[in-house]
Amino acid sequence: MAVPKRRTSKARKNSRRTHYKLPRVTLAKDPQTGEWKVPHRVDRAEVK
Numbered sequence: 001m002a003v004p005k006r007r008t009s010k011a012r013k014n015s016r017r018t019h020y021k022l023p024r025v026t027l028a029k030d031p032q033t034g035e036w037k038v039p040h041r042v043d044r045a046e047v048k
Contacts, residue, residue, distance in 0.1 A: 025038065026038065026039060027039075
């Protein structure tokens with residue numbers, strides 16, 4: 001069974017996890033309402 005010889009330090013663990021982040025949400029201003037919305041998504045209010 002594979003077991004690490006030494007404990008992984010916080011710095012090493014955190015530097016490995018630097019790329020584990022949430023993607024940025026892209027928002028665009030709606031020209032009709034002036035609200036900020038996610039582009040290329042249909043709003044339920046617009047469908048009716």
